[in-house]
Amino acid sequence: MLQTRGIELKNLVKVFKKKKKDEVRAVDGVSFRIAEGELFGLLGPNGAGKTTLIKCLSTLLIPDDGTAIVGGCDVNADPLGVRRKLGVLTGGERSLYWKLTPVENLNYFAALYGVPRSETKERIHYLLELMDLFDKKHERVERLSSGMKQKLSIARTLVHDPPILLIDEPTLGLDPYFARFIRTFIKTELHEQLKKTILLTTHYMDEADELCERIAFMYNGKIKALDTPHLLKKRMPQEQVLEVKCVGDIDDQAFSSMHEYGTLNLSKQDGFTYVRMSTENPEDLLSxxxxxxxxxxxxxSVSVTSPTLEDVFVHLTGASLKDDTTQQ
Amino acid sequence: MRVIIEEMRKDLKILLAYPVEIAFWIISPLLWVVPLVFQGRALIGGLQSSAFGALAGTSEYIPYVLIGGIFSTYMFTAVWSMGNALRNEMFYGTLEHILSSPVRPLRILLGKALFNSLLSTCFVAVQITICVLFFGLTITLTKILPMVFFLILLMIGLYGVGFIAAALTLLIKEAHGVLHLFEYILFLFTPIRYPVEVHPITRAVSAIIPLTYALVALRGILLGVEFDFARTSLILLGIDMLIVPAGIWIFAAIERRTKQRGTLAEY
Structure with missing residues (x-):
């Protein structure tokens, strides 16, 4: 097992104790293996345990049980070895020094990661060009847009050219333009060109579907399913989904008479409510x-579509990936 | 060494980004030292006090207090700056990114401590200049070398204290109250404004605080008060050898505990 150059988890457990006898099993016996050069997705709603798992792998949390091997190094026995091989990118803006410039930020993190002094300048130049930030290299970070800050965070993550990347909710809070840029960058540059081993966590199913070669569904600290996006969708007993897009509040109780005909996924997004009913015969349920x-x-609008990863997730867990949803 | 230098450079650049903070560092040495002189004048009406001399070994009250006030700067900046160092990184959102790099956190803390020692030294240099120019303190070149020797011994010990202060912040997050308490305790039990011989308890507790011995030595050097150079330096060295490993051990233990409990990046 220690030979793997990717990531391997075996029965990993992380428990948070809140009060006496009150505990949360944030990561509950998780096992999977990510091959070298694979882009692997961890999909689950907020609170599923994705970030806790990332923190265990990046040695910011000490697991309570099980093993985690990153690039051949055990997170418990050799945390410094793990850190040398990892780049960690998180969503949100606060991961840089806002009073420093991009060059100063990258220079500092290059020192932390032991990039040789002779290579640092060239590396920073390359990364700023790559992220289209060269013109902003002497601006204070606080004056950059959110998208530019996230681009700079990516540059910071890559400053020591790590073989393994942990990417946690990379498009969180970004506008669609920058979110698209980040997704394309992860897929074409980091995965296809630079051949990085990537563990990506997200609660956006489109993001996982578009980017990942394999996806693990995580819910309540456990892995509920793990496969390619195509094969995960094949797990749906019904091959079609009836979708009604509407404006207004509906709860799942309204559909209590329909449960026997398929899986209901009720979600809200951008002010709209989506009623999705997985079924073999959408025509029968339409009216x-x-x-x-x-x-x-x-x-x-009313339409008939193919099942999405969200439908599969709801089918397997009974829970939705989105925050503001109810489902059955 | 590169990490330590980069840490110092980063902290300096962040400090320079706040002009009001720079104004504070320029003005406050004066504001810190002048009240001590006025306090002395009001209390004893001049430079000499025989009652004070019986306790302190020197009757020069104002120079005695000035030296205590000036050099205690190192103690308080060590406690405050290292206590708040990780707190600031929490607010910047960078703490987790630092701690997931392959650098031991103590090297980063050391960089921060050295930067603050440099700031403190500038602070102290300005205060000494004020005292020499306006309040009759005399410093000859022959006094500087032994002063630097004892200051280095003092700072090493203070880094140990600073590691403990940083660990406390990691543990309880909002450590202002505790750091204030720490500061008041140090004020109480070290001979900053009065000789610790004034009470048996202050005398006993002061024996384990490095600032006590540093002030004895610095007053000895600057005011000519008799002190045992070898004994004082050996005691300071001994305290350093105890307090630095203790600080490192406490920090490592608390860092591990926060990683087990998942409270590392909590505010």
Missing amino acids: GVVEIVRDRARVL
Whole structure:
């Protein structure tokens, strides 16, 4: 097992004790293996344990049980070895020194990661060009946009050219333009060009579907399913999904008479409510579902689509990936 | 060594980004030292006090207090700056990124400590200049070398104290109250403003604080008060040898505990 140059977890456990006898098993016996050069996704809603897992792998948390090997180094026995091989990128803006410039930030982190002094200048030049930040190299970080800050965070993560990357919710809070840039960069540059081993966590199913070769569904600290996106979708017993997009509040109780016909996924996004019913015969359910929705909300569109990873996740866990949703 | 230098350079650049902070470092040495002189004048009406001399070994009250006030700067900046160093990184959002790099946190703390020692030295140099120019303190070149020797011994011990202060911040996050308490305790039990011989308890507790011996030595050098050079330096060295490993051990233990409990990046 120690030979792996990717990542390998075996029965990893992390428990947070809140009060006496009150504990949360944030990571509960997680096992999987990520091959060298693989882009692997960990998909789950907020609170599923994804970030805790990333922190265990980056040695910021000490696991309570099990083993985790990163690039051939055990996180417990050789944390410094693990850190040398890792680059950790998190979503959000506060991971840089805002009073310093991009060059000063990168210079500092290059020193922390032991990049030889003779190579640092060239490396920083390369990364700033790569992230299209060269013109901003002497601006204070506080004056950069959110997207530029995230680009600089990526440059910081790559400053020591680590073979393994842990990327935690990389597009969180970014506008669609920068989110698209970051996704494309991860797939084409980091994965295809630079051949990095990547563990990406996200709660955006489109992001995981678009980027990852294999995906693990994580929920309540456990891995519920692990496969390629294509094969995960094949796990749905129904091959079609009836989707009604509407405006208004609907709860799952309204569909209590429909449960026997398929899996319901009720979600809200950007002010719209989406009612998705996985079924083998959408035509049979069409009038019934639309009638229920029309009694409670304004119907905007009705369509029949293929199952998404979200549908599979709901089918397997009974929970949604989104924060503001109810499902059954 | 490169990490330590880069840490110092980073902290300096961040300090320079706040002009009001620079103004503080320029003005406050004066504001810190002048009240001590006025306090002395008000209390004893001049430079000499025979009652004070019986306790302190010198009757020069104002120079005695000035030396205590000036050199205690090192103690308080060590406690405050190292106590707040990791706290600031928490606020910047960079603490986890530093701690997930392959650098031992103590090297980063050491960089921060050295930077603050440099700041303290500038602070002290300005204060000494004020005292020499306006309040009759005399310093000859022959006094500087032994002063530097004892200051280095003092600073080594203070880094141990600073590691403990940093560990406390990591553990309890909002450590202002504890650091204030720490500061008041040091004020109480070290001969900054009065000789610790004034009470048996202060005399006993002061024996384990490095600043006590440093002040004895510095007053000996600057005011000509009799002191045992070899004995004082050996005691300071002994305290350093105890307090630095203790600080490192406490910091490592508390860092491990926060990683077990998942409270590292909590505010």
